[in-house]
Amino acid sequence: MDIKVTKQFSLPLVSVIINCFNGEEYLRECVDSVIAQSYPNWELIFIDNNSSDSSAEIINSYRGNINYYKLEKTIPLYSARNFGIDKAKGSFIAFLDCDDFWAKNKLEIQVEMLVKGYDLVFSSYDIVDAFSQRSKIPVFVGEGVMISPNLLLKKNLISISTVLVKTDVIKQNKFNPEFNLIGDLDLWIRLSLKYKFYSMNQCLQFNREHGKNLSNTLFTSWILEKRKFVLANFSDLVRSCNFYILLYTMKAEVKNIFYVVKKVFKK
Numbered sequence: 545m546d547i548k549v550t551k552q553f554s555l556p557l558v559s560v561i562i563n564c565f566n567g568e569e570y571l572r573e574c575v576d577s578v579i580a581q582s583y584p585n586w587e588l589i590f591i592d593n594n595s596s597d598s599s600a601e602i603i604n605s606y607r608g609n610i611n612y613y614k615l616e617k618t619i620p621l622y623s624a625r626n627f628g629i630d631k632a633k634g635s636f637i638a639f640l641d642c643d644d645f646w647a648k649n650k651l652e653i654q655v656e657m658l659v660k661g662y663d664l665v666f667s668s669y670d671i672v673d674a675f676s677q678r679s680k681i682p683v684f685v686g687e688g689v690m691i692s693p694n695l696l697l698k699k700n701l702i703s704i705s706t707v708l709v710k711t712d713v714i715k716q717n718k719f720n721p722e723f724n725l726i727g728d729l730d731l732w733i734r735l736s737l738k739y740k741f742y743s744m745n746q747c748l749q750f751n752r753e754h755g756k757n758l759s760n761t762l763f764t765s766w767i768l769e770k771r772k773f774v775l776a777n778f779s780d781l782v783r784s785c786n787f788y789i790l791l792y793t794m795k796a797e798v799k800n801i802f803y804v805v806k807k808v809f810k811k
Contacts, residue, residue: 705749
């Protein structure tokens with residue numbers, strides 16, 4: 545498929561980062577939603593994380609402003625995202641998981657907000673099933689909500705595929721590659737201590753839930769990473785959050801107890 549290459553270079557370039565590991569099932573819908581954007585000046589940085597399915601054939605069937613990187617071995621999720629950040633040439637960076645997709649005006653609306661002086665913008669999102677049908681009530685984040693570590697520790701409102709962030713901000717503050725699941729929250733908290741966020745109540749992303757989601761398959765790893773996150777950030781979080789870091793830790797441990805008990809009774 546040919547992609548129309550824009551000549552409107554006066555608009556800021558947006559670098560869209562997609563990390564893909566065996567993501568063939570939903571990949572076309574994902575990439576097509578980038579191509580269909582009403583905002584024309586973007587580049588797609590596609591990281592093929594050593595896939596063994598037809599992901600390479602799918603992405604190489606497109607022509608245009610796509611930068612394809614094939615990794616020789618599979619690397620952790622946040623290392624792959626950091627790799628994409630290093631390759632980005634745009635003024636702004638967006639992330640898109642290869643099983644999700646965007647509303648047509650996602651980039652256009654969010655670029656306007658960053659140009660106004662915000663450092664990171666994110667939005668509400670719809671939840672869809674394996675057939676791209678809305679399956680749950682949308683997740684609304686509110687308009688112009690004040691984002692702080694306290695709020696994020698109570699509930700992480702930010703879906704990574706809704707984010708648009710200034711490139712210089714994220715190049716100076718990358719994902720912690722030691723995490724495989726909780727790296728988003730870790731980064732949002734670190735950034736919220738220093739930069740200006742803006743939340744948009746419009747649903748600009750479609751978040752797909754299916755049986756292969758990491759959140760459904762790696763529950764034990766979630767617990768271990770939450771513990772690592774607390775230990776790594778405890779001093780900074782205590783200074784800024786006080787009670788909320790303790791509440792976050794307690795909730796994580798209670799979930800772990802229920803999970804262990806449930807496994808015992810299933811045997």
